[in-house]
Amino acid sequence: MLPIKPHLWFDNQAKEAAEFYTTLMPDSAISFGSQLHNTPSGDCDIVEFTIAGQPFMAISAGPLFKFNPSISFMINFDPSRNPEAARRIDEIWSKLADGGTVMMPLDRYPFSERYGWVADKYGVSWQLILTNPAGEPRPVIIPSMMFTGAVAGKAEEAIDFYCSVFKESKRGTTAPRPEDMGPDKAGTLLFADFYINQTWLAAMDSAHNHGFGFNEAVSLLIECETQEEIDYYWLALSADPKAGQCGWLKDKYGVSWQISSTFMSEVLKSGSPQQIDRVTQAFLPMKKFDIAALQKAYQG
Template sequence: MQRITPDIWCNGTADEARDFYLEAFAGLDASLVQQNTYPTEGLLDFQRHLAGQTLTNEISIGGFHLILVNAGDEIRPNPSINFFVNFDPAAMDQPREKLDALWERLTDGGRVLMELGEYDYSPHYGWVEDRYGVSWQLMLTNPEGDSRPLIIPQLMFCGDAQGRAEEAIAVYTGVFADARVGNVVKYPHNDEVVFSDFQLMGEWFAAMDSGVPQDFTFTEGVSLMVQVDGQEEIDRLWASLAEQEQPCGWCKDRFGVSWQIVPANLGELMQNPGSYEKLMGMSRIVVDEF
């Protein structure tokens, strides 16, 4: 079970984005896992126009789960949290052709951040921000290298968080269970991180410090939802991560990364009468109050 799931903030476009991604990633075994809707009662004033509409669409791409959150237009994803898509010749047929097909779909209405071509680290690589603001790094990988999953979320430390990738990796691997550091490559001139990967709760993530100044940093546009067992673990992670508390189990850590720390049975709890209104009144989630 995937215990840390990226949530993508959609500006009223969660259904449209779902259909787009299911079509774009069809060659990589994409499917809809679950759809949830907003309740018709207990909504705050700014949410009432969403009553009965889609709240979230959870999709799977090659076994990797993403959640598309239907919300307002005040926030949009940016490249600070992006996604590697690894096309490994040892793991799939026609990897280059599949990469090219996905590139064509994601660039349609999107914005190319790095042109598709040959680089020192890959014979075929490109970075694109799609029409919904979500950024993808498509890479033809070395079949003789270390095996990695199809999709890996990457945190790019830039703006106010510039130069803090190594510090963040140390914090995260110290906080989460089943954690370890994999590869670490640094810039020779300033000791910042060119690339690193690491595991949290057994799942792979990557991190880097931006090589050039950026005018953006981490926002709620892409958050990381952590599903845990029991109030004690909720409280422990909250105490370790929550530099800035937000509603509904959301918080920001010291680097500005947004997390949602939720009980693994949240879906079951949300079936209780008045549960949505109770959730909206919480910052740290207290299970016994549902």
């Protein structure tokens, strides 16, 4: 399996945002851009890019969904691997905070000498942290899920669930609350991370009244090589296998996933405009992707 790609839903700024993000750190670049025509959202720009080696997808598909901190992206600054980490964290913080909203100021905290949480000018949420690594190294960027509202306190359960679904999985760091902390109960997760499909993810619980939860603005994209894989992940992850649309589903915790095909990526990267349009019109009525039907549409 390929690494999981966070997928970002913008109103109309996907290309602009990708250009901005790829200026932040080394090992960042736009891989390709394409456009889907005649969708329910009109013509939609699609762009694939990497930030510090982490792959992302983004789409401009209208103002249906808004970013919130339920899924953020941790940026790890490791002094043992980069002597300039302390300077770099301040530099990148300044760029992300420009025009954005600071939720936790960049400062010293009990868990880190330098940490901050900010939503950038597009609303995408980032946690920047100066790490003191021990054990297995982590990637620069890790998608992080906050379990709040109706699913507060279920982060541990969710990690176990995800690790049971994905064949290549393992637990990493686990830091439960040692005692009750306001509305957060002892044993719920301050922080934990886990590894599935060549991808590190993080999770935490928060029982505070945040007023937000998981939505489609940030989804997790799984690219499958076979119909068998698509069928497996659709059935394993979907809270309602009869729901979903265009390969999108929601799991029992409300997290949005896209179960896609490597064939779709190939079409978007190398197909002619006519082939892309035919495949687009083929997948729009689908719930779970049918690779054979997509290939037939591609061939005309």
